[in-house]
Amino acid sequence: MFPEFEYIIPSDLPEACNFLEDHGSETKIIAGGTDLVVSLRRGEMKPRFLLDISSLKELCQIEDAGDRVVVGAACTHTQIAESTLLKEYGGVLSEASGWVASRQIRNLGTIGGNIVNASPAADTVPALMVLNGQLKIVTKGNHRQVPLPEIYVGSYQTNIKPWELVSHIIIDKIPEGAKHHFFRVARRKAMAIARINGAVILWRKKDNGPIEEIRISVGSVTPIPCRVTEAENLLIGTIPSEELIEKACRMVGRRMMDLSGVRKSTEYKQPVVGALVRRAIEHLLTKG
Amino acid sequence: MKKFGIREKSSITFWINGARRTIEILPNTTLLTVLRYDLGLTGTKQGCGIGECGACTVLMDGEPVNACLVMAAKAEGKEILTIEGLGSRERLDPLQKAFVDHGAVQCGFCTPGMLVAAKALLDRTPKPSREEIKAALAGNLCRCTGYQQIIDAIEAVIKG
Numbered sequence: 382m383f384p385e386f387e388y389i390i391p392s393d394l395p396e397a398c399n400f401l402e403d404h405g406s407e408t409k410i411i412a413g414g415t416d417l418v419v420s421l422r423r424g425e426m427k428p429r430f431l432l433d434i435s436s437l438k439e440l441c442q443i444e445d446a447g448d449r450v451v452v453g454a455a456c457t458h459t460q461i462a463e464s465t466l467l468k469e470y471g472g473v474l475s476e477a478s479g480w481v482a483s484r485q486i487r488n489l490g491t492i493g494g495n496i497v498n499a500s501p502a503a504d505t506v507p508a509l510m511v512l513n514g515q516l517k518i519v520t521k522g523n524h525r526q527v528p529l530p531e532i533y534v535g536s537y538q539t540n541i542k543p544w545e546l547v548s549h550i551i552i553d554k555i556p557e558g559a560k561h562h563f564f565r566v567a568r569r570k571a572m573a574i575a576r577i578n579g580a581v582i583l584w585r586k587k588d589n590g591p592i593e594e595i596r597i598s599v600g601s602v603t604p605i606p607c608r609v610t611e612a613e614n615l616l617i618g619t620i621p622s623e624e625l626i627e628k629a630c631r632m633v634g635r636r637m638m639d640l641s642g643v644r645k646s647t648e649y650k651q652p653v654v655g656a657l658v659r660r661a662i663e664h665l666l667t668k669g
Numbered sequence: 670m671k672k673f674g675i676r677e678k679s680s681i682t683f684w685i686n687g688a689r690r691t692i693e694i695l696p697n698t699t700l701l702t703v704l705r706y707d708l709g710l711t712g713t714k715q716g717c718g719i720g721e722c723g724a725c726t727v728l729m730d731g732e733p734v735n736a737c738l739v740m741a742a743k744a745e746g747k748e749i750l751t752i753e754g755l756g757s758r759e760r761l762d763p764l765q766k767a768f769v770d771h772g773a774v775q776c777g778f779c780t781p782g783m784l785v786a787a788k789a790l791l792d793r794t795p796k797p798s799r800e801e802i803k804a805a806l807a808g809n810l811c812r813c814t815g816y817q818q819i820i821d822a823i824e825a826v827i828k829g
Contacts, residue, residue, distance in 0.1 A: 388673035388696035388742045396670055411740070418699070418738045419719045431696075433742065459732070483808020484786070486720055488732045489739065571807030572721060 384427040391432065394439050394519065397546060400432055402521040405543030408432050412455050413489035415482075416498045435491070440548055443467060451517075452550045454493025459484070461492055461505075470554040473561035473580050477508035480565055482572050493547050496529070499537045500574075502601040507580040508563060510598035510606050512552035519548045526551070533605040559584035559594075560668055562661040566653070575601045576646075577654050581661040591620050597658060599633060602650050603640040609633050609658075616662075626662055630655035673742050683744045685710070686754025694741045701725045701736035703744070704751060712752035712781045716810075723809030726782035727751050733789045733808075752781035755788060763826050764788060771822040775813035783809050787823050796827055 389408075391397040401408060407429035411417050420426050434440055440455035443464045450470050452461065461467055462479035481487050481495070481504050495505045496516070506529070514529040518541065529550075532539045541547065555561070561582040567573035579599035586593050595616050597609045612629035619625060634651040641647075673679040673696035682691040685708060692707055704710045704727070713736055716724030720735040727736045728750040756762035764787050767773070774780050783806060790797055790805040797805065802823050803816075811819060 383697035385675050385697055387675050388740065390671040390742065390745075392670055400670075414738050414740060414743075415720055415735075418740065421697075422718060431740070433740070435743065482720075483723065484789075484805055485723060485726055485733045485735045485808040486738075488729075488734050571804070 382424075383421055384424065386421075386428055387430050389430055389432045390436065391434070394437055394546075394548060395521075397432060397434055397437065398519055398521040398544075400430075401544045401546060404430055405545075408543065410434055410497075410546060412491040412494045413457065413486075415486050415490040416494060416500075434546070440493070445470075446551070448554050450552050450554060452492060452552070454496075454547045454549060455491050456493075458482075458487035458490050458492070458495075458505075462487065471508075471512050471552050472555075473563050473582055474505060474508040474512060474552065476561070476563040477504045477578075477580065480504050480563065480578075486572075492550060496550070497532075497539055497541060497547055499533060499535075499539050501536050501604055501606075502575045502578065504563075504565065504575060504578055504600070506606045507578055507598040507600040509550065509552065510608050511561070511580045511582045511596040512555065513596075515551040516547050517549040517551060518545050520545050524548070530606050530608075536604040555582060556584055560665045562665055564657050564661055566657065577601050577650060577657060579654070579657060579661070581658060581665060583662070583665050589620070591618050592616050593618075595662070597629075597633065599637065599654055599658065602637045602654055605640070607636060607640060609636050611636070612658075621662075621666075626659055629662075630659040633658045671742075671745075679742075681742060681745045683746060684748040686750060696740075696742065698741040699737055700727070700729075700739040700741050700744050700749070703741045704736060704749075710751050710753050714778055714781060716778070721810070722779075723782045723786065723806075724779055726786050726809060728785050728789050731789060731792060733786045735808075750785060750788075752784055755784060762788070764791070764823065767822040767825045768819070771818045771825060773814060773818040773822040779809055779811040779813075783811065783819055787819075791823075791826065797823075799824065 409428040411431045411433050412435045440453040442453045444451045458478040458481045467475045495503045563580045565575050565578040567575045583595040612632040615629045634655040678693035714724035716722035718737050720738045725736040726733050756765045
């Protein structure tokens with residue numbers, strides 16, 4: 382059974398911000414509802430208000446902004462998976478959104494929801510991490526912009542205040558010729574929550590030349606999102622040998638241990654997360 | 670700003686299977702409840718209630734969604750298609766006919782969701798590959814058929 386609440390549909394973003402300013406602490410923001418409605422039905426939360434931001438036009442657009450792409454927080458995974466702009470400049474994000482759950486869920490679930498729900502297994506988060514994702518967070522009459530990882534304080538926990546609203550996600554365009562790979566291990570390909578996921582992008586000045594830039598992020602295996610910068614730094618500027626890639630991938634497993642400690646699944650996940658990153662890098666180095 | 674007050678009935682207007690309807694809803698109601706209990710459209714099933722099984726799939730503005738996860742207020746101004754709007758007893762939709770012909774229906778619980786999900790697929794991709802069919806139905810569980818007959822039925826419609 383659902384708890385009782387008022388359902389508010391603001392007509393524009395300032396109206397939504399005004400509402401949060403007055404009632405933020407008693408309000409849950411709803412966009413697609415694919416996580417929230419389940420929690421409500423289970424009685425895990427009893428907000429006095431639901432504030433539905435899914436029809437705010439300014440939050441539903443994907444825009445070209447020079448060397449950045451600005452994605453409205455209420456864009457659905459289907460929109461992101463099918464956006465020609467994102468496929469060109471942030472293909473790894475389109476791919477990640479395309480892996481979320483099922484068509485039904487992708488038609489409802491939004492990127493903003495995926496981010497603020499703060500599930501360690503969120504599929505879009507590793508993709509956003511390698512695209513240097515930033516969040517625009519708005520309040521009544523003000524806004525701030527922060528790098529994505531700064532909002533996370535733990536599993537399912539963010540430092541976003543009740544009167545704040547994530548309005549946009551800003552990513553760096555990746556240069557032409559950059560290659561990306563998104564990977565995901567789960568009980569089945571569709572629907573199941575990822576046990577391990579991650580994203581790697583890299584580019585080189587010329588084919589078979591040294592790696593100019595590589596960015597590695599793994600998800601699901603750490604409480605908060607992470608980039609494995611020590612592994613990235615080891616590979617940047619090199620034409621990596623198998624041994625060097627292997628060494629970088631061991632760093633990925635070590636980073637997981639540092640952030641998550643030893644858990645029941647460590648014996649499996651530590652070698653597997655490294656192997657997945659190794660395969661991703663090898664694939665990107667040989668592809669095209 | 671539109672407000673649906675606690676324990677108050679507020680009206681929403683939407684299109685259901687081609688007909689414009691205005692109904693009174695409570696704020697803490699899902700589209701699925703409205704369809705089944707207010708409109709008597711019990712073809713759409715309630716399965717898991719958490720968006721995993723797809724039995725409650727309906728089309729909202731032509732795209733499949735889990736009606737159990739859609740708060741009713743979100744239906745305002747939308748076009749909803751349920752299994753009742755796909756074909757009629759006298760004139761089955763080609764998908765429905767193919768499901769019957771290929772034994773794609775056993776207990777029948779997943780069938781309405783499967784059919785509307787398949788309808789949305791063929792509307793956006795008239796000639797999908799077998800892999801594309803599987804991907805499009807990944808959010809619809811069937812515990813009887815093993816899926817092969819369902820996919821065969823959809824392929825038969827594509828071939829005409």
